Amino acid sequence: MSALNHKMLDLFTWVATQFWLVNYIQRLRFLPDWFPLQFKKVGKRGLELQKRMRYWPWEQMVDHFKRGIAGPSIALEYLEKNENLDTVRDVLGMVYSAGVDTTASTFASFISQMLLHPHVQRRIQAEIDGNMGPGDALPSFEQRPQLRYLDAAWRESMRLNPAAPLGISHVSLKEDVYEGYYIPKFTGVISNIGYASHSP
Structure with missing residues (x-):
């Protein structure tokens, strides 16, 4: 950085x-x-x-x-x-x-998950080794479809620890009703992504 x-x-x-x-x-x-x-x-x-x-x-x-x-x-x-x-x-x-803080926290979250779950890290490494060509330093975007376990682990890490758990606040431009909740015009609305990503 x-x-x-x-x-x-x-x-x-x-x-x-x-x-x-x-x-x-x-x-x-x-x-x-x-x-x-x-x-x-x-x-x-x-x-x-x-x-x-x-x-x-x-x-x-x-x-x-x-x-x-x-x-x-x-x-x-x-x-x-x-x-x-x-x-x-x-x-x-x-x-x-826009990506400075979110990218840093997303990578930190993924690394901490790998430290907590070394068996997942080993499986990801085996998948990368099995799909990389000789001399490839890092996987490319074109190789992503072959790295399904890595992709799933990355997505799970983002679900467990979203970079912006309260999302970005928005303001309603007109009054609205959402799932029975009345939202007056010009009301600040914050989506709780952290809760939603842990809700069954």
């Missing part, structure tokens, strides 16, 4: 665990910057990191393209479709930053 990923993950984790008065009294955001409120400083730092996360994947892709080492990527697909460069850059930044 790059240093930028670590900084973003650390900031995200820290911010998510703090009580921010501005979340409850939103008019506080209009106070001047010199006013001694920590959320202003944290917000500026987060904005700087967000801008770096937005531009870094694009800069990496351009660098790899110039050096002739760019493989297939979503960036090249967008460029071949003559998409706006700002749009391509923004999509790359969103995809990259």
Whole structure:
């Protein structure tokens, strides 16, 4: 993981665990910057990191393209479709930053499951060894259909420990009724993925 990923993950984790008065009294955001409120400083730092996360994947892709080492990527697909460069850059930044914490926690969960269940790890290794060609370092996406046990173990790991157990909050744009529950317009809705993935 790059240093930028670590900084973003650390900031995200820290911010998510703090009580921010501005979340409850939103008019506080209009106070001047010199006013001694920590959320202003944290917000500026987060904005700087967000801008770096937005531009870094694009800069990496351009660098790899110039050096002739760019493989297939979503960036090249967008460029071949003559998409706006700002749009391509923004999509790359969103995809990259959205995956920092979820990818790290998903891999950590899978590794911990392998440590807890070494017999599963041995069976996965045997399946990989039986399906890999000589000189292959890692399985490719094309080999995924042959690695059914690995795929099942990966999916089970994500079910046991979803990266975002409370999902992403949404807001209802109109009033609705869902399975007998009345949801007023502009109500925050959070899906409990953690509960759903453990519910029989």
